[in-house]
Amino acid sequence: MQSRGTNAQERRRLRRYHLSYYMPVLDPDTFHVIGHLVDLNKIGLLLDSPTPLASGKELQLRIDTTPEVANKEFIQFTARVKWCRSDKIQPSVYNIGLELTAISSADADIIQSIVEHFGTR
16 A cells, blocks of 8 residues: 555556547436546546546446547446546536446457547656
């Protein structure tokens, strides 16, 4: 276990990639936009959302894909809210850190393709 003085970047096992394309993340049942994808890696993602989410909450999520990254229209996965806080610059927006808890290997490959096509370090 890391000490409390260790910052989030040091605790993070894999580097996240900031996306140049602000992709909507949806509830797959209602198609309601939960937030927009800011960055991701193969084990987690960061959303900007107008609504806060409780830590520990499990979510079913959907991301519509583009032909550049996938040969199907969308991916679906389960993620757990790890943390949620108001954005420092826009307090009406919430930054939400999510951990992927269930995703098919094919959809995980598409996440990697999203990183390769739209991601920057």
